[in-house]
Amino acid sequence: MYNIILVHGTWADGFSSWSKVIPILQNAGHRVIAVQLALYSLADDIATVKRAIDLIGASGPTIIVGHSYGGMVITNAAYNNSKVKGLVYLAAFVPNDGQSLADLVDSSNLPNGFLVYDSGGFVYVNPEMFPQLCAQDIDITQAKIMAATQKPFSSSILAEKSGLPAWKQHPTWYQVSENDRIIPPYMQHMFAKKINATTTTISLPYSHLSIVSYPKEIAQLILNATMDHH
Secondary structure (H helix, E strand, O other), X not given: OOEEEEEOOOOOOHHHHHOOOHHHHHHOOOEEEEOOOOOOOHHHHHHHHHHHHHHHHOOOOEEEEEEOOXXXXXXXXXXXXXXXXXXXXXXXXXXXXXXXXXXXXXXXXOOOOOEEEOOOXXXXXXXXXXXXXXXXXXXXXXXXXXXXXXXXXXXXXXXOEOOOOHHHOOOEEEEEEOOOOOOOHXXXXXXXXXXXXXXXXXXXXXXXXXXXXXHHHHHHHXXXXXXXXX
């Protein structure tokens, strides 16, 4: 039995991201926590995941899974943590030491008006664009619900620097979404190559929200990480 910690990205939460993946992992006999990130600062989100590792890490080996911005978080939260046995990146950002999210984002593929800022500097996706850009392979009704309930992130997160990377210490897996309109697939392939996940990379013709549109395939990759760990 493994502990599996699931870390969502921006504009999302633990339920909307993982509700279809969690039952598959639980039915396979694993303990699962899907953290709820505040999305106020990278440092705070890292601390949230570290607490989750401490909470269930004493009961066995732990695999940490990050989607999108969650890749930034797990890269830092798992560093120098002996309880963590593997990292799974799902259409996720993978930073080097000293890199910020702003360094990794390629905004050239995003249309004007995609991002909406509120009075506190928190960033939303334009709900009119959300289904077609974030979730084009998800039922339109569900995609609109996700757009309406999205959790904005503080724009200050974009400038926060990542620390020493846990992917240099642990086995890694990466899922590339080939139809991703948020993180370009070429960048995802670069990330997968950087962390030397080439033998454990799966490339799937999915949207950015592969964790919602194809939960069985995503859950299987996470289960593979529990079985392939060495």
